Amino acid sequence: MILETLGSVVLGLALSWAALRSLSGRLPSRRAVFGTGALGALFGLYLMHSVLGPGHAAATLIGAVLISAVTVSLLLRPRSRRLGRSAAA
Template identity: 85%
Template sequence: MIWESLGSVVLGLALSWAALRSLSGRLPSRRTVFATGTLGALFGAYLTHSVLGPGHVLATLIGAVLIGAVTLSLLLRPGSRRLSRSAAA
């Protein structure tokens, strides 16, 4: 379980870094993004490990990445939209 936890923390940090690199204008502060990604991945690893049991390291890490991505997506702010003249009329 310790390797799953450490792996999920590393994957959560990598996921947060990738989100900040590609969506920096739509996310809150870096500290919030890194904390959310890490804690989301840890929770995902815990949840997946609880459901599958021990011995499924790869599946646990995949679950950690998926739930970490979902928690990071909750931080996204809507992008700026420009209304065209036909839509505004």
């Protein structure tokens, strides 16, 4: 269980790092993204371990990463739209 916990946190941080590298303009501060990724992975690990039970380490880690990705995606801001001419003008 300890290795699954450490693995899920590392995978959540790696996912957060990848999100910051590719979508840095649409995400809040680095601290918030890394914290959300790690905590999302821990929550995902707990949830998947409760659902699947012991003995499913790979599936549990995959589920933890997926839930971490969902929580990080909730931080995304919409793309900024340029203010141009309105359609009626």
